[in-house]
Each structure stands twice: as C-alpha cells, then as structure tokens.
Amino acid sequence: MLEEKEISQAVISRLPRYYRYLQDLIEEGTERISSRELSSRMHVTASQIRQDFNNFGGFGQQGYGYNVQYLHDEIGQILGLDQEHSMVLIGAGNLGQALVGYMNFKRRGFVFKAAFDCKPELVGKKVGQVVIRPMSELTTLIDREKIEIAVLTVPKGAAVEIANQLSGTCIRAIWNFAHVDLPVPERIQVENVHLSDSLMKLSYQIRSDDMNESTKQ
Amino acid sequence: MLEEKEISQAVISRLPRYYRYLQDLIEEGTERISSRELSSRMHVTASQIRQDFNNFGGFGQQGYGYNVQYLHDEIGQILGLDQEHSMVLIGAGNLGQALVGYMNFKRRGFVFKAAFDCKPELVGKKVGQVVIRPMSELTTLIDREKIEIAVLTVPKGAAVEIANQLSGTCIRAIWNFAHVDLPVPERIQVENVHLSDSLMKLSYQIRSDDMNESTKQ
Numbered sequence: 287m288l289e290e291k292e293i294s295q296a297v298i299s300r301l302p303r304y305y306r307y308l309q310d311l312i313e314e315g316t317e318r319i320s321s322r323e324l325s326s327r328m329h330v331t332a333s334q335i336r337q338d339f340n341n342f343g344g345f346g347q348q349g350y351g352y353n354v355q356y357l358h359d360e361i362g363q364i365l366g367l368d369q370e371h372s373m374v375l376i377g378a379g380n381l382g383q384a385l386v387g388y389m390n391f392k393r394r395g396f397v398f399k400a401a402f403d404c405k406p407e408l409v410g411k412k413v414g415q416v417v418i419r420p421m422s423e424l425t426t427l428i429d430r431e432k433i434e435i436a437v438l439t440v441p442k443g444a445a446v447e448i449a450n451q452l453s454g455t456c457i458r459a460i461w462n463f464a465h466v467d468l469p470v471p472e473r474i475q476v477e478n479v480h481l482s483d484s485l486m487k488l489s490y491q492i493r494s495d496d497m498n499e500s501t502k503q
Numbered sequence: 504m505l506e507e508k509e510i511s512q513a514v515i516s517r518l519p520r521y522y523r524y525l526q527d528l529i530e531e532g533t534e535r536i537s538s539r540e541l542s543s544r545m546h547v548t549a550s551q552i553r554q555d556f557n558n559f560g561g562f563g564q565q566g567y568g569y570n571v572q573y574l575h576d577e578i579g580q581i582l583g584l585d586q587e588h589s590m591v592l593i594g595a596g597n598l599g600q601a602l603v604g605y606m607n608f609k610r611r612g613f614v615f616k617a618a619f620d621c622k623p624e625l626v627g628k629k630v631g632q633v634v635i636r637p638m639s640e641l642t643t644l645i646d647r648e649k650i651e652i653a654v655l656t657v658p659k660g661a662a663v664e665i666a667n668q669l670s671g672t673c674i675r676a677i678w679n680f681a682h683v684d685l686p687v688p689e690r691i692q693v694e695n696v697h698l699s700d701s702l703m704k705l706s707y708q709i710r711s712d713d714m715n716e717s718t719k720q
Contacts, residue, residue: 366710
C-alpha cells in the first residue's frame with residue numbers, strides 16, 4: 287500500500303474515471319500506455335494525469351509509460367475496490383431494481399445482500415438475486431450482516447426517517463438518491479446523487495448554443 | 504435576460520444545486536435569504552456564493568439579502584428552465600422506466616414525448632404516459648417532433664450505433680447512461696452519467712476512515 291498524503295477531493299473524484307478507462311484498456315489487451323496516449327483518450331492533459339498520479343507516488347517511470355494492470359490495481363486499491371463491499375437496497379422501485387441489476391457494481395465488488403420496501407405486496411418478491419424484506423427487519427439485518435453501504439432509493443418524504451434509523455446501526459455509508467439532505471452522524475459517509483443536476487447542465491448548454499447562434503446572425 | 508461573460512464550468516455545475524435549494528426555500532415560504540443563511544444551509548462559504556452570483560450580475564443588494572423567488576427564476580432562466588425541453592427515452596429497461604416516472608423532471612420542464620426499445624415484446628406497451636415504439640421510428644420521430652434531448656439507457660454495445668443514428672437528426676443533446684464515449688458531432692452536447700463513480704468515491708471514503716482508525720490505534 288502506498289503512503290498517502292492528504293489528497294484533494296478534486297483528485298479523488300477523478301480516480302474512478304481513470305479506473306474505468308484502465309479497465310477498458312485491460313479488456314482491449316493493452317499492457318502499457320504513455321501519459322500522452324492516456325491523455326488523448328481521456329481528453330485531459332498529460333500534465334494533469336502526471337500530477338494526479340504523483341499524489342500517489344507516480345506509478346510509472348519517465349519514458350516507459352504506465353503498466354496498465356499495475357496502475358489499474360493500485361488505483362483500485364486506493365479506491366478500496368480490492369475488498370468486497372456489502373450493500374442493502376432500501377426502496378425497491380424502478381430505480382432500485384435497475385441498481386440491483388447493474389452488473390458493473392458486482393464486478394467491482396459491490397454486492398447487494400438484501401432489499402427492503404415498505405409496500406407489503408413487494409415483500410417476499412425478488413429483485414435480481416435478493417429477496418425484498420419488510421422495513422421492520424432493516425436495522426437488525428444491517429447489524430447482523432455487518433452491511434457497509436445503504437442504497438437509498440425512496441421518496442424524499444421517507445428518506446429522513448430512514449436515515450435516522452440507519453444512524454443507530456453499524457452502516458458506514460449511504461448512497462442517497464432521495465432529494466434531501468440526510469441528518470446522519472459524521473462517521474457515516476453520504477454520497478448524494480442528483481440526476482436532475484446533470485439534466486439541468488444539458489439544458490444550460492442548449493441555451494448557451496442558442497445564444498451563440500443568435501449572436502452570430 | 505442578464506448579460507453574460509464566459510462562465511467557468513465549475514460555476515455552471517454549481518447552479519443546479521442553488522436552484523434546488525431555492526426551490527425548497529420557495530416551498531417553505533421563505534421570501535428573502537442572506538448569503539450567510541444560504542451558506543450555512545448549503546455548506547458552502549458565503550463568499551463562494553457571492554462570487555458565483557457575481558458572474559451573473561449579483562442578484563442582490565448588499566445587506567438586504569436575496570429575493571428567493573427572483574434568484575430562483577433568474578438561475579432557472581440561465582439554466583434554460585424557463586422553456587420546455589422535449590425528450591425521448593431510448594432503452595425502456597428499469598433505469599429508463601425510473602427516469603420516465605420521475606416527476607421532478609416534468610416539473611422542471613423536461614417532458615418525455617416518446618420511448619423506444621429494440622425488444623418487440625415491449626413495443627406498444629406504456630412507460631408512464633408514453634408508448635414504447637420500435638427503434639425503426641426513432642430518427643423520423645425526433646426530426647418530426649423537433650426533440651431536443653435523447654436519454655440513452657441502453658447497454659454499452661448498442662450505444663455507439665444509436666449515437667451514430669442520432670448524429671443524423673436534429674437532436675441537440677444526449678443524456679448518456681451507457682458506459683461508453685459517444686462519437687457525435689460537436690453540435691450535440693453529451694452529458695455522461697456514471698453511477699458507479701459515486702459508489703467508488705464512497706468506498707474510497709470508507710477505506711480512508713479505516714486507515715485513519717488504524718493510525719489512531
């Protein structure tokens with residue numbers, strides 16, 4: 287394991303993208319890649335890549351390029367992908383079902399152990415490989431199975447109450463798709479996914495294009 | 504409409520979040536808010552907020568705080584949310600169905616006009632309010648209905664071929680959930696959503712916490 291300094295959030299948020307590209311390279315059979323090639327492929331500057339990797343000791347020798355498998359494994363280790371992460375799904379609607387069915391998660395070691403829903407008619411049914419359980423079993427199952435990550439795909443109104451329940455368990459992190467800030471103790475990591483934000487960015491870009499067009503005319 | 508300078512991508516990517524918080528404030532009946540209050544609510548510094556808003560002319564008077572509705576509407580206008588955006592769904596699986604069912608999109612003017620899927624058994628069925636059509640009708644419908652945004656929730660393997668088809672239409676933007684870079688002309692905006700990236704960030708944080716714990720002991 288490499289020694290780590292304090293790494294900036296910006297660098298950390300770029301690591302998953304490197305990891306994905308390196309996985310693609312492995313699948314294509316590429317063994318070695320220069321920062322310049324990686325740069326043109328990922329549309330970031332080669333100096334950005336070198337700077338990012340220098341945070342973790344560099345990973346390569348000047349002039350020889352990077353060993354793709356080694357770089358992939360090291361970044362995977364930094365991201366904690368060298369161990370399995372157990373998850374539960376809370377809210378077995380369409381989005382929840384889509385997430386459970388996502389093979390990429392399992393491939394990277396994120397494994398759903400159970401699903402929960404408040405609708406009695408869903409209890410006992412299966413989502414992917416897991417059976418949907420009643421909400422009353424949530425906290426005991428999390429503690430018994432030492433679940434790390436709760437995936438929260440419930441409506442805004444229900445999310446805060448569930449976050450309060452989760453706060454009393456051994457859960458380490460919440461992947462939150464509900465549109466509300468969750469009141470949890472600091473020891474629980476929260477990653478909010480706001481799908482509509484990226485849609486709004488698209489509409490910003492469409493409008494910008496329109497304005498540029500009308501300026502040109 | 505405010506006059507605009509070149510705005511940095513970082514500022515633009517923060518606008519949707521401001522917009523969401525302002526929408527919550529409106530729903531709560533708050534009419535006026537200081538940058539300090541907004542700052543503590545959003546967990547960003549008040550100076551960051553003032554700097555961001557200065558890009559668009561400021562929106563407020565020193566000492567009086569911001570008029571919430573005005574600020575909401577102005578940011579909405581900058582984001583292009585003052586007009587309706589028509590969309591089609593391509594790929595009517597679980598994720599696609601979840602997106603079509605998302606009321607927040609409709610509320611913000613993003614309206615699905617049609618859905619497409621390559622599976623014959625899905626054609627003719629409904630997703631939310633829209634009927635699923637065969638892929639053969641995709642390009643003609645987009646051009647006829649002047650669709651702006653294509654939402655792409657198909658497997659990686661199918662995405663590139665569909666992107667090629669879309670390149671020949673009047674489509675303005677692709678909201679891409681497939682894990683692959685799309686080869687489209689520059690005039691088409693692409694916003695990639697990589698759900699697993701935020702999951703990897705969570706596992707990074709879990710591992711960081713573990714390391715800090717073991718250092719303390």
